[in-house]
Amino acid sequence: MNQDIPRGIDPLATTLACTLAQEHxxxxxxxxxxxxxxxxxxxxxxxPFERAVEVLDQPEFAEAPAALARIPQxxxxxxxxxxxxxxxxxxxxxxxxxxxxxxxxQLDRETQxxxxxxxxxxxxxxxxxxxxxxxxxxxxxxxxxxxxxxxRVERSRETIYAIYVLxxxxxxxxxxxxxxxxxxxxxxxxxxxxxxxxxxITVAPETDREEVARLITKYNLLAVPVVDLAGRVIGIVxxxxxxxAMIEETTEDVQKLGGMEALDEPYRQIGFxxxxxxxxxxxxxxxxGEMLTASAMQVYEAELEKAIVLTLFIPLIMSSxxxxxxxxxxxxxxxxxxxxxxxxxxxxxxxxxxPTGATLGAILGVIGVLRVVLWQKIGLYDYGPHWLLVxxxxxxxLIGIVTFGSLAGSMLPFVLKRxxxxxxxxxxxxxxxxxxxxxxxxxxAVAAAILTGTLL
Amino acid sequence: MNQDIPRGIDPLATTLACTLAQEHxxxxxxxxxxxxxxxxxxxxxxxPFERAVEVLDQPEFAEAPAALARIPQxxxxxxxxxxxxxxxxxxxxxxxxxxxxxxxxQLDRETQxxxxxxxxxxxxxxxxxxxxxxxxxxxxxxxxxxxxxxxRVERSRETIYAIYVLxxxxxxxxxxxxxxxxxxxxxxxxxxxxxxxxxxITVAPETDREEVARLITKYNLLAVPVVDLAGRVIGIVxxxxxxxAMIEETTEDVQKLGGMEALDEPYRQIGFxxxxxxxxxxxxxxxxGEMLTASAMQVYEAELEKAIVLTLFIPLIMSSxxxxxxxxxxxxxxxxxxxxxxxxxxxxxxxxxxPTGATLGAILGVIGVLRVVLWQKIGLYDYGPHWLLVxxxxxxxLIGIVTFGSLAGSMLPFVLKRxxxxxxxxxxxxxxxxxxxxxxxxxxAVAAAILTGTLL
Numbered sequence: 003m004n005q006d007i008p009r010g011i012d013p014l015a016t017t018l019a020c021t022l023a024q025e026h027x028x029x030x031x032x033x034x035x036x037x038x039x040x041x042x043x044x045x046x047x048x049x050p051f052e053r054a055v056e057v058l059d060q061p062e063f064a065e066a067p068a069a070l071a072r073i074p075q076x077x078x079x080x081x082x083x084x085x086x087x088x089x090x091x092x093x094x095x096x097x098x099x100x101x102x103x104x105x106x107x108q109l110d111r112e113t114q115x116x117x118x119x120x121x122x123x124x125x126x127x128x129x130x131x132x133x134x135x136x137x138x139x140x141x142x143x144x145x146x147x148x149x150x151x152x153x154r155v156e157r158s159r160e161t162i163y164a165i166y167v168l169x170x171x172x173x174x175x176x177x178x179x180x181x182x183x184x185x186x187x188x189x190x191x192x193x194x195x196x197x198x199x200x201x202x203i204t205v206a207p208e209t210d211r212e213e214v215a216r217l218i219t220k221y222n223l224l225a226v227p228v229v230d231l232a233g234r235v236i237g238i239v240x241x242x243x244x245x246x247a248m249i250e251e252t253t254e255d256v257q258k259l260g261g262m263e264a265l266d267e268p269y270r271q272i273g274f275x276x277x278x279x280x281x282x283x284x285x286x287x288x289x290x291g292e293m294l295t296a297s298a299m300q301v302y303e304a305e306l307e308k309a310i311v312l313t314l315f316i317p318l319i320m321s322s323x324x325x326x327x328x329x330x331x332x333x334x335x336x337x338x339x340x341x342x343x344x345x346x347x348x349x350x351x352x353x354x355x356x357p358t359g360a361t362l363g364a365i366l367g368v369i370g371v372l373r374v375v376l377w378q379k380i381g382l383y384d385y386g387p388h389w390l391l392v393x394x395x396x397x398x399x400l401i402g403i404v405t406f407g408s409l410a411g412s413m414l415p416f417v418l419k420r421x422x423x424x425x426x427x428x429x430x431x432x433x434x435x436x437x438x439x440x441x442x443x444x445x446x447a448v449a450a451a452i453l454t455g456t457l458l
Numbered sequence: 459m460n461q462d463i464p465r466g467i468d469p470l471a472t473t474l475a476c477t478l479a480q481e482h483x484x485x486x487x488x489x490x491x492x493x494x495x496x497x498x499x500x501x502x503x504x505x506p507f508e509r510a511v512e513v514l515d516q517p518e519f520a521e522a523p524a525a526l527a528r529i530p531q532x533x534x535x536x537x538x539x540x541x542x543x544x545x546x547x548x549x550x551x552x553x554x555x556x557x558x559x560x561x562x563x564q565l566d567r568e569t570q571x572x573x574x575x576x577x578x579x580x581x582x583x584x585x586x587x588x589x590x591x592x593x594x595x596x597x598x599x600x601x602x603x604x605x606x607x608x609x610r611v612e613r614s615r616e617t618i619y620a621i622y623v624l625x626x627x628x629x630x631x632x633x634x635x636x637x638x639x640x641x642x643x644x645x646x647x648x649x650x651x652x653x654x655x656x657x658x659i660t661v662a663p664e665t666d667r668e669e670v671a672r673l674i675t676k677y678n679l680l681a682v683p684v685v686d687l688a689g690r691v692i693g694i695v696x697x698x699x700x701x702x703a704m705i706e707e708t709t710e711d712v713q714k715l716g717g718m719e720a721l722d723e724p725y726r727q728i729g730f731x732x733x734x735x736x737x738x739x740x741x742x743x744x745x746x747g748e749m750l751t752a753s754a755m756q757v758y759e760a761e762l763e764k765a766i767v768l769t770l771f772i773p774l775i776m777s778s779x780x781x782x783x784x785x786x787x788x789x790x791x792x793x794x795x796x797x798x799x800x801x802x803x804x805x806x807x808x809x810x811x812x813p814t815g816a817t818l819g820a821i822l823g824v825i826g827v828l829r830v831v832l833w834q835k836i837g838l839y840d841y842g843p844h845w846l847l848v849x850x851x852x853x854x855x856l857i858g859i860v861t862f863g864s865l866a867g868s869m870l871p872f873v874l875k876r877x878x879x880x881x882x883x884x885x886x887x888x889x890x891x892x893x894x895x896x897x898x899x900x901x902x903a904v905a906a907a908i909l910t911g912t913l914l
Contacts, residue, residue: 024655028676062676149641156642163619163638163680182619185605185641186612199480219705220518221484222698224619224680241697242678245704249675252708253792259715260788260886261781269793277814281785282821285860288781289822293829295773300839306766313762313769317751317776317894324777325717325744325887329737332716336709337725358733365738366745373749383756404741430716430886431781438773 015044023049027056031063039065043072046081055084058093061246067096070105079108086160087113088133088237091120128214129207131247132228132237133160139193140170141177146189152181163224166202166235167193174233178202180224204229207236211247216341218244255339258424259332261288261431284431291435295320298442305446309457311385312449315370315396316442322366323403323441324434327411330355331433334415338425348416352409359408363401371397388456399448403441410437471500479505483512487519495524502529502537511540514549517702523552526561535564542616543569544589544693547576584670585663587703588684588693589616595649596626597633602645608637619680622658622691623649630689634658636680660685663692667703672797674700711795714880715788717744717887740887747891751776754898761902765913767841768905771826771852772898778822779859779897780890783867786811787889790871794881804872808865815864819857827853844912855904859897866893 018037022030022045034042034057042065046054058066058081070078070093082090082105094102094117106114116134123129137159139148152162165184167177177197187196204227205214218226218241225238254264263280265272272280299306306313334351337343343351374393377383385392411433415425450458474493478486478501490498490513498521502510514522514537526534526549538546538561550558550573562570572590579585593615595604608618621640623633633653643652660683661670674682674697681694710720719736721728728736755762762769790807793799799807830849833839841848867889871881906914 026654026656026659026677028678029656153642156638181637181641182612185637186609198482200482200485203482219698219701221482224697241680241701242675245675245697245701248701248704249796252711253796255708255712256715256788256792259712260785262785262788265789268796268798269789270798274814274817278817278821281782281814282818285778285781285785285818285822286825289774289778289825292774292777295777296770296829299770299773303766303770306769310759310763310766313772314752314755314759316769316772317755317898318745318748320773321748321751321780321887321891321894322741322745324780324890325741326737328885328887329716329718329741332712332718333721333725336712340705340709340724342724342726358730358737361730361734362738362741365734366741369742369745373752429784431777431784434777434780434890438777442773 011044011048012041015041016048019045019048023053027053027060028062030057031060034069035062035064037065039068039072042069046073047077051080051084055081058085059089061089061092061243066093071097071101075104075108078105082109083113086133086135087116088120088131091117095121123207126211126247127207128205128209128211128226128228128239129237131211131214131239131243132207133240133243134237135160136164136166136225136227136235136238137162138166138168138235141167141192141194142170143193144189145184145187145191145193145196148179148193149184149189152184161225161238161240164227164238165193166227166238167197168235172232172234175202175204175227175229175235178227202227205239206230211239211244212251212339214239215244215248215251255335255426258426259335259429261285261429284429288431288435292438294439295442298439298446302442302446305449305458309449309453311392311457312395312445315399316445318370319396319399319403319445320438320441321434322400323407323437324430325407326359326362326404327407327414327433327437328430330359330408330411331414331428331430334412335426335428338415338419345416345419348413351412351416355408355412356405359405360401362408363404366404367397367400370400386457388453391452391456395445395449395452398452399445402444402448403437406440406444407433407437410440467500467504468497471497472504475501475504479509483509483516484518486513487516490525491518491520493521495521495528498525499528503533507536507540511537514541515545517545517548517699522549527553527557531560531564534561538565539569542589542591543572544576544587547573551577579663582667582703583663584661584665584667584682584684584695585693587667587670587699588663588695589699590693591616592620592622592681592683592691592694593618594622594624594691597623597648597650598626599649600645601640601643601647601649601652604635604649605640605645608640617681617694617696620683620694621649622683622694623653624691628688628690631658631660631683631685631691634683658683661695662686667700668707668795670695671700671704671707711791711882714882715791715885717741717885740885744887744891748894750895751898754895754902758898758902761905761914765905765909767848767913768851768901771855772901774826775852775855775859775901776894776897777890778856779863779893780886781863782815782818782860783863783870783889783893784886786815786864786867787870787884787886790868791882791884794871794875801872801875804869807868807872811864811868812861815861816857818864819860822860823853823856826856842913844909847908847912851901851905851908854908855901858900858904859893862896862900863889863893866896 046069137152156162163181165179166175169176177194179196183196203217203221207228225240227235228237230236257264262284265280371393374396378385378389414428414433418428419425502525593608612618619637621635622631625632633650635652639652659673659677663684681696683691684693686692713720718740721736827849834841834845870884870889874884875881
């Protein structure tokens, strides 16, 4: 335990700190996230300094800004200096101006410059995700000297499992060497001799985190270097940060697929009005779109009055179109995300969805016909003297609508991508709404073709 | 390049092998996956042995089984012996019996036993995902001796970044030490002195891959050891395998959310009939469910005939219920996956969704009323003498249906989880179908309450 615990700390917090000190840092964070800011601040003061830094360095530690604001300034500044630069940037960004400014002014020049730099990168870019604590050595060094260097700096680096070998003059990245190669290499050999023959995989600071995740996944990397235009390494994105980003992306995609804007915060924490805004916007847009169905039905009101039996099947037929569209959309969103297709492959998908949709439509059409025939024969309902024609209308309409739904649902992500939107914005509700109006038109067109002269 | 290239290799394949030899292994795999099996087999023969093994070790290398089947048996057996055991198990599982059997019989006893063992674990479990090539040392060893050992075995281990320290007698796992601590440690110190104070994080062989991913993510691990009941390490799951599993899980979840069974293969590769089966099943079930709307409307036929104007708003009102339900479902599926909630928190969610749904319903209700009033006033459509009452019916029904939709959509994942299903099976189309029938009943109940005596 820390020897010089400042006075005035709640004894309960000291006890908690004692219990937590032996735990895994992720478990400490989990416990602290459920305490109030005053307790968290006290626990951070009571924990050994190194341990407190480790806790503060966790991106999952949501209480960090509030707790830092309550810690006596000299100690807070010491903690900030010991934390990793990317994490400091994130924590400071969440503090209010009056609390942040005095803290920043106490930091040393170099840290201030790094912070300013880190804060300029756009959200979700490699630059915003990267840490500046990595290991780099000039190409002229030997394996032994590099290993010696790593032993010295190990504590202050986020990861040491990849070593970046730089041109001694330009400091441009030449090779990436893994620690496993390094420790089994000949200490006398030049460091470059351990490098793989291919060029190192790199990203630019403005590369989107999805692309960073794709590269780390494809090449099974533990970290990817972020290089500037001159080829100099300005930071690295580590695999654990990428995993966190992937989970966030999945959450966003699932929420968008459900027909809403992605939440910025977890469900449990988001405020009532933010929630209403994120959901109400899309619901209102979809309602406005769906109003076209009312307009379409107004057009067909004469037919509806003549054959009220047609209204019975409207929800059933429309929902089948929406459902097949929703299936096709979610398939294509994922296939696009996994780079199975690019934009120019849209016609391949269309050629595939057309027969698939028609077959699915035929299956549903048969079920629909059976329903009408069965109810009529058993005597559950009387669809009138032309019930066979009604059955034919329902069946044919289902084929047409499911085919159209599959095609429209599969094309929507391509259209959105082409227009520069995220294809994942093609939600199930959006597809359903688009397909509904067309579905009505198809239904009444089929009815007119089959029933004119009898019911209509 | 390999000196003893077997005769009879296509010279084009040799040229391709020459070009590829300098590439990153992931890029070689990408190129080979687009060639036919004969060419791939030739390239594998022409590549340096070590490089061919590295290529075969990639789980992304889909052509591996077909290519191995075409490689002369002695060479194929040599390649299999050099590959990692978990990958050999995966590749062999994909070969047909007549090709697999002779190959397996040529493998040494130990490899055969490991393979049999690996194949017994259920799909998607830690046991099926793990590799048996990890570094473990007895607790009695020093830091220096451990490092010496790692230098010797480095080539044959999938990862050396975590070292598992075992009880010398029982071989039970005592500590997990990271390579970074090891290389900066004092060579004379006992290896256990570098271990963190908390117990190592472990999983059982039957642990689901989602839980493995959660632990690796939470504790920022590069690998997690899989231990048997006696606490002995039987394998490790590495972070890159976990990332691949996470991507697969996301694909499955998105497809299920779209209202279909998850595909076993990528969209581009799955056969026509598999595709129909995966989509047709759910579409048919949803159609059968949606048939209840036809039954419900049959009940209200008398009302529909009296007030045909009511039918105009059916699609609009029903889809709003489905949309709000779809939002709530996707929110809760994700919150459950991220462990924001457990089963017993259902009432917290219900208490949250009730006011949220009512507010969203009120917003949509106002828009709905405005629509009717506007069309009537502008003269776009005549809703009859009781148009104000029609507007009130639409508005009130929207409040009721959106509230019900949000509540039903948020509770469905809990119900599915309680019944032992995957909460992610609560698709947007399923929620919409469930909400549709209730939506109709709410609509006609509201209409009866407001319009009886005037329109009804």
